[in-house]
Amino acid sequence: RKEVEQDPGPFNVPEGATVAFNCTYSNSASQSFFWYRQDCRKEPKLLMSVYSSGNEDGRFTAQLNRASQYISLLIRDSKLSDSATYLCVVTRTGGTSYGKLTFGQGTILTVHP
Amino acid sequence: EPEVTQTPSHQVTQMGQEVILRCVPISNHLYFYWYRQILGQKVEFLVSFYNNEISEKSEIFDDQFSVERPDGSNFTLKIRSTKLEDSAMYFCASSGSGDIEKLFFGSGTQLSVL
Numbered sequence: 001r002k003e004v005e006q007d008p009g010p011f012n013v014p015e016g017a018t019v020a021f022n023c024t025y026s027n028s029a030s031q032s033f034f035w036y037r038q039d040c041r042k043e044p045k046l047l048m049s050v051y052s053s054g055n056e057d058g059r060f061t062a063q064l065n066r067a068s069q070y071i072s073l074l075i076r077d078s079k080l081s082d083s084a085t086y087l088c089v090v091t092r093t094g095g096t097s098y099g100k101l102t103f104g105q106g107t108i109l110t111v112h113p
Numbered sequence: 114e115p116e117v118t119q120t121p122s123h124q125v126t127q128m129g130q131e132v133i134l135r136c137v138p139i140s141n142h143l144y145f146y147w148y149r150q151i152l153g154q155k156v157e158f159l160v161s162f163y164n165n166e167i168s169e170k171s172e173i174f175d176d177q178f179s180v181e182r183p184d185g186s187n188f189t190l191k192i193r194s195t196k197l198e199d200s201a202m203y204f205c206a207s208s209g210s211g212d213i214e215k216l217f218f219g220s221g222t223q224l225s226v227l
Contacts, residue, residue, distance in 0.1 A: 032214050043204055043218035044156060087156070091214060098213045099146050099206070100169055103156040 001026045004104035006088050012110045017078045021107045023071040023088030030102075033064050035073050036087040038106065044087055047073075078111045085109070115139045117219035119205050125225045126195055134190045134222045136205030144213055145188045146206040147180065149173070150221075156204070162188065195226045 006023045013019050025033075033050035048055065050062040050071055061074040071088055088104035118137040126132050138145050147159040161168040162180055170178075179191045188207075192199055202223050206216040 034214075038156075041202070041221075041223075043220050045218070046215060098168070099144050099161050099208055099216055100158050101148075101156075101216065102158070105155045 002104075003027060003102050004088055004090055006086075006104040006107050008105055008107060010108035010110055012112060013078055015078055015080060015111055015113055017111075018074065018076045019078060019109060020075075021073045021086055021088075021109075023073075023104055025069050025071070025088075025090045025102075027090070027092070028069065029092050030069075030090040032091045033071050034089040034091075034101075035060075035062055035071075036089055036103075038085045038087055040085075044089075044103070047086070075109075078109075080111050080113065083109055083111045115217075117205055117207055117217050119203075119219035119222050121222060122220065123223045123225070125227065128197060128226055129194050132192050132195055132224065134192075134203050134205075134224070136188045136190070136219055137186050138188055138205065138207030139209070139217055140186070142207035142209045142217075144168075144208045144210075145180075145182070146208075146216065147190045148204045148206060148218075149201040150204065151201045159190075159203075192224075195224075197226050200224055200226045 035047040036044040037047045038044045050064045052064050054063045059076045063072045085106040087106045089101045120135045145162040150156045160170040160174045177193045202221045204221045205219040208216045
């Protein structure tokens with residue numbers, strides 16, 4: 001089983017749509033969770049951290065369910081500029097294991113006019 | 114906004130040659146990393162570096178790979194004898210002591226081994 005699994009998509013949605021991405025992780029020892037965004041052939045950029053209590057940043061809402069080992073990202077009112085690959089990332093902290101991010105394969109989103 | 118700088122942006126080399134990829138992390142960061150992404154695949158961790166030594170490395174980071182912080186600003190990745198399968202985008206990243214898990218990535222070096 002992959003450490004981090006995502007639906008690869010692609011998701012093709014019109015501007016203004018709401019779209020949700022899901023991610024599951026296999027290692028219950030995982031402690032920190034993130035969503036990154038990656039544009040074509042560019043570096044990953046941190047979109048937001050994910051907490052059990054859920055967190056929101058503008059049009060973006062992230063949620064973590066530790067019991068189910070499941071992470072989600074909701075994008076409301078999609079913009080053309082949201083077109084990118086969305087990467088689910090988990091990490092474990094402790095000892096020398098910091099900054100060792102485990103990435104999912106990514107979910108491709110295309111927002112069209 | 115401070116950023117991680119990588120040079121060169123593209124590197125083409127012959128199989129068996131040595132390459133050095135260079136990175137300038139964010140100036141007040143203390144933790145440094147290399148990741149790579151083979152075309153069409155996921156981003157993979159290679160190595161983390163702190164206090165002038167390797168903290169952790171992945172299975173990919175074998176004896177052909179080495180990292181160095183030769184001075185107070187640069188962080189390099191050396192591949193001693195490149196293989197075709199080393200062709201990938203290599204990303205350098207750094208993080209600060211205030212939020213170690215928040216990594217800032219450079220724009221990458223595309224390495225092509227012929």
